[in-house]
Amino acid sequence: MSSSLTVRVPAKVNVQLAVGGRRADGFHGLATVFFAVGLYDHVTASAADALTITVEGPDAAVVPTDDSNLAARAARLLAARYGVEPRAHLHISKDIPVAGGMAGGSADGAAALVACDALWGLGASREELFELAGELGSDVPFSLHGGVALGEGRGERLTRVETSGSFHWVFAVADGGLSTPAVYGECDRLRELAGGADEFSVPAPAADPKLLAALAEGDAAALGAALSNDLQPAALSLRPSLADTLRAGQDAGAIGALVSGSGPTCAFLAKDAREAASVADSLAASGTCRNVRTAAGPVPGAVLL
Numbered sequence: 001m002s003s004s005l006t007v008r009v010p011a012k013v014n015v016q017l018a019v020g021g022r023r024a025d026g027f028h029g030l031a032t033v034f035f036a037v038g039l040y041d042h043v044t045a046s047a048a049d050a051l052t053i054t055v056e057g058p059d060a061a062v063v064p065t066d067d068s069n070l071a072a073r074a075a076r077l078l079a080a081r082y083g084v085e086p087r088a089h090l091h092i093s094k095d096i097p098v099a100g101g102m103a104g105g106s107a108d109g110a111a112a113l114v115a116c117d118a119l120w121g122l123g124a125s126r127e128e129l130f131e132l133a134g135e136l137g138s139d140v141p142f143s144l145h146g147g148v149a150l151g152e153g154r155g156e157r158l159t160r161v162e163t164s165g166s167f168h169w170v171f172a173v174a175d176g177g178l179s180t181p182a183v184y185g186e187c188d189r190l191r192e193l194a195g196g197a198d199e200f201s202v203p204a205p206a207a208d209p210k211l212l213a214a215l216a217e218g219d220a221a222a223l224g225a226a227l228s229n230d231l232q233p234a235a236l237s238l239r240p241s242l243a244d245t246l247r248a249g250q251d252a253g254a255i256g257a258l259v260s261g262s263g264p265t266c267a268f269l270a271k272d273a274r275e276a277a278s279v280a281d282s283l284a285a286s287g288t289c290r291n292v293r294t295a296a297g298p299v300p301g302a303v304l305l
């Protein structure tokens with residue numbers, strides 16, 4: 001047992017997000033290709049008498065520090081499963097945009113599972129951690145997994161996807177977030193208008209073979225052309241100004257552009273690191289976003305430092 005340890009965990013972008021009809025349980029069946037990018041939160045767990053959370057970083061003020069924080073929920077779930085007291089102080093150093101469609105909360109949940117398992121000396125297997133992650137949220141297993149993976153079911157059933165080389169991304173971070181349930185709800189509303197939103201009205205989602213080939217071959221131009229997100233019309237409907245952001249990135253020379261997950265962060269693929277820096281400069285000057293980040297990937301999932 002150690003008295004303090006830190007886990008590093010990445011953000012994600014969905015390079016494909018195919019959304020099936022709304023299921024009876026309210027969730028949507030997905031075929032999504034998660035891609036982990038080098039933009040990280042760090043969660044440090046230290047010995048304490050009770051479970052407490054602190055957060056630092058530019059968005060810290062909008063992150064809950066009570067039991068609704070995904071890191072706290074993860075610690076409690078793990079402790080309950082092993083019959084131990086959830087005694088830990090969790091400090092989150094947050095660099096992943098909050099409510100931005102980049103799975104920052106899920107990342108902290110995954111990191112807390114790994115950190116508390118080590119702090120409490122539980123020795124949970126990878127399989128056990130993945131099972132707990134799936135109970136915490138649809139995106140949490142991928143934050144453990146990292147790399148590139150196809151997510152099916154709610155997004156929690158993962159299969160590793162083959163890739164070559166590195167891809168270079170630019171992220172335009174918006175002012176304020178979008179609620180994930182609200183974006184799925186808007187997707188359903190738009191689908192109802194077009195004829196139906198349930199599982200019988202919407203085709204079953206499937207991974208795009210062209211996108212998988214582009215990833216396997218390390219072909220950035222082909223990946224850029226294949227990017228797709230079924231939640232994008234809903235995110236644009238709730239936040240019409242995102243169309244300006246997407247256009248600004250395309251005009252700046254990005255070879256692919258899409259809303260990241262449920263948004264409102266917009267993700268742009270660049271040919272190489274130099275082009276990414278140039279797209280980032282143009283986006284920052286465009287006045288269509290709060291700030292701009294560059295990151296390469298794929299990178300590993302939650303890892304104990």
Ligand SMILES: C[C@@](CO)(OP(=O)(O)O)[C@H](O)COP(=O)(O)OP(=O)(O)OC[C@H]1O[C@@H](n2ccc(N)nc2=O)[C@H](O)[C@@H]1O
Pocket residue numbers: 014017026027028029030032100101102103104106136137138139140153154155180181184260261262263
């Ligand atoms: C859209 C995605 C794309 O990766 O992520 P974000 O872009 O928000 O980060 C995910 O599907 C978000 O996953 P996550 O944020 O873990 O969602 P959960 O906590 O499991 O569920 C929150 C809510 O989202 C909706 N939801 C989530 C997953 C899914 N397959 N179908 C859904 O309809 C439901 O309304 C659910 O109550």
Ligand SMILES: Nc1ncnc2c1ncn2[C@@H]1O[C@H](COP(=O)(O)OP(=O)(O)O)[C@@H](O)[C@H]1O
Pocket residue numbers: 062063064068069070071092097098099100101102103104105106108109177178180262263
């Ligand atoms: N550790 C956490 N970091 C960020 N947000 C959190 C965390 N725990 C709970 N939340 C809540 O989850 C909401 C969604 O946050 P986040 O996971 O960053 O976005 P998204 O679901 O778009 O990827 C936030 O608005 C916040 O209220």
